[in-house]
Amino acid sequence: MLKVASSKEESEEATSEVEIALLSLNNCQKFADIEKELYLEKMTEIIKYHQEHQNLTHLAYQSAWGFLIDRFYYYGSLEKAIVDELHPVREAIKELYELERNINWMKKEEEMKSEKCICTINRWLKAIKIYFSCIVYGKEGLCDLIARIVSIEGNED
Template structure:
């Protein structure tokens, strides 16, 4: 009962043991056929070696990938955050393995656009933030891989950041995203850029990121080294900066040609999705799901752009044309995309009327 009454992840010493013992019962109660397998693997983690834990976490990651929104939000709860923290304290789960799991949760949470605040005020979140500061203060002895994973988890599960934490995480993840020459680092670069795109509208001095972001974009233009998601995330991070610094608009449009890039990406993605695939073809449609989510993220980024930087030029006209083709392709079987396109048409019409 106590587990259901707590809503802010704030526990005192007397609460903790009661909540811990009630956690497994709570998770079982919430279980569906998908989440049940996840919860069983979570329980098994306590009795595994390091390598066995990593293997089971890979299995858990596959289950997470297939979860729908309801299953995802039922599993990733305040109680789960408490359980993972307890397992770490009792040395039943290595912090490095916990971070592997949490990083993938945060990755899916961000990609699917699911708003989950279950870790925000938790002890686990505070533990991660303290580890970031402690690891960063080691200087020469810093474990860079550990620091990257800590920073990714911190950003994935928070909306607001202290100046100190934001500075550390920004520097760390920009550095990780610059590892562009190595193809085997592609997934790591994608995760780092996805985390950066989650920072939102926090004010950041452009000296801390602009040259590096330009380098990432310009290198990709020549070598096509980024995944669709990594490339989109780079732009989302930049466009979000417009809310605090409108002067970036000239760099984004005239130097980096955002409109032209967005058209190319939407056209490529549109050509790579089977738009005639119906909802009932679930197994086949799953193959297109990530591209569908990236398209939705591009449309969300375009909405931010239209709100912040109202430059009515040829690239703007190309964007409208690309969205029109995307709307026509998606309207029969991909309702979420077609609805987002329609909302954007209305947004641009309203802005045009205001401009006139």
């Protein structure tokens, strides 16, 4: 699944396969016996590549983060890689802002596609909850993240 998720091909079919692979990986049991060395480098590469090229869907990107953050809870040694290299707080703020903007636009257009954005926001909030329960250092940006979450809560009307 990591090989499929690492695809950089930009066709619609490849994008769909990458999203499914990342969703599947994210839904693997947290306790599944996966060696850290097998996924940490690849998943970090996938996230960094997306940060530069914006090649993943919102749901696929959240799934990659969800996979890492779920394991972060059980492997504290991931903290340095996740916090120092990938900047989860900054990325969560950016993604939540973009998803909130999409929902507001979709409401104006009266489209039902906003449900996928809402689902992705909920998945980000779940990952953030796990992240907050594990964080030891790297707390910069947390106030901005909390403000973004409150903003989303305020726009649910």
